[in-house]
Amino acid sequence: MGVPAIPMCTQAYTELAKLTAARDGMPHLRQVFTPHPVGGKTDAELAAYLVNPDPVSGIQIMKEIVDDLTRPLTADEKKTGMDAIAAGPATFGPDTVDNLQEIFMNNGMTDYMPIIIPTEEKVDAMLKATSHHPDEVLRTPVQGVGYTSSRWGYTVRQVAVNAVMAGCRPEFFPVVLAMASLGPLGLFGSTTSSSTAIVINGPIRDKLNMNYGLGALGPFAQANATIGRSWTLMGKNLTNGGILGDTYQGGQGNQLDYNNCVIAEDEKNSPWTPLHVQFGFKPEENVVSIFGGPDLRQGHGARGAGAEIAMFDQQMSFMFQSMVGGSGALVICDPLVAKRLVDQGYDTKEKLSEWLWKNTNRTVKDFKESFLASFHLYPLALQGREPYASWYKMPDDAMIPFFPKASQINLVVCGGQANAFFQIANMNHGRSASIDKWM
């Protein structure tokens, strides 16, 4: 911009702020820190912040700001040219398997569970499962605006190393490559601890022996387990994510990050159109879809979950009411639930999504006071983006839909028909990619 600028954030993000400035090319940027947090403090407390010392520098904050805006620059602060970040050594060892496990774990390259050691031989075997050249670039490294973890680049070979570590068989590799082509990868760094759900459609589910029946969301199939694990390892290693206090700020973390809720849709027992066909792909195509959001919850807690005649549409609507409305919902129905919903008249997923969208409402006041609204949705309203711009103009007692669009409510089917249960991921669809392209 060419204008003196002072970024100011709270003490909790000191490390992140300094590292981000360095990665953006200003390692000596003058920054000011307030005590943490700013949110939830009274006017008087915030006014006091400004006349009290910066907890990092010890200098009174307003004095520091005035000084930072008027003090002549040092030679370091004026430095231009190029700098580099090291990604570390290209190889580790030779060493024993046990020692290599320690090296990988202690250097933050694992999920703290044992890995398959990625030898050259195993990586080459993985690479044989794709027609793509090992040096093909899936993502070019870029410096600049956006999440820090989105700036690193990676090749087909680098993806293969992580697939080996996760325990993937070579035949799983096209799925992992399709996922990697979508980026940003696992371990989204937000304080919200948001995670991922990965939905896989198409004939490849059976080719890879994916489990979409009994225990579909549990640890009962190698493909489900390792493909999901690779998403987190790729996030850690390929894009420098998952560094606590730096590229990862999730307040409580998320158990889903161990596997990223891999869902192979049961297309045979579903009465509805498969998810990938809804997204415009052909039924015979193999497709992976990525969803993002905070959590996964069982339908058992819904109002009416124990009623003699289950009204699943109403149960789902009830559960939506405690979700993050700015995100979305991925409803995971056992085939028994899906068939019951068809009996109720929902012969397409779209009809149910539309009903849920129209019948799950809240007041404008509740919306304004909901999580995400002030810092995520209000700025969109200021840009005139709908429906938020209109919602912020409505009276506080007006009723509005909980989710902005019916299309933010998606449904998939899987489960062993042991009982008529459903789960809901509070997650929004991000991106989908063809797996066939990576075979």
Added chain:
Amino acid sequence: MKVNRRRLLSLLGMSPALLAGTQFEAGQKRKDEHGGAGSDQKLTAVSPKGTPPPIQLYSMAPRASSLDGKTIYVVDATSFLGSATLLHKMQAWFQQNMPSVKTVFRTKAGVYAEDDPKLWAEIKANAYACVMAIGH
């Protein structure tokens, strides 16, 4: 028809624990074929890391010796709770302690990670400096 192997073994007077034994032997054999985790064999592992971008270094903008008569934009860059209030308190501080400094409050458009080139152009055209509150 699905066969319940545990029930079948029970009917034959055999312990279902035999199932576990069978699986263990198969697993053991497989381990022997591939070398155990405690093997002394030494391996070389490939790094799983991606490629970081090269970093273009930027100089900070030159400073004036005084803020007298200058305009400073105070920018709420994230709209996190309390950040706008904090910046309004900063405006009040300037008004009380450095009245020759004019302050202008703006909220950056878009979600926090989004760029706002229109606002940057406005600041460049109208201001000497800006203070940007990021959060939380």
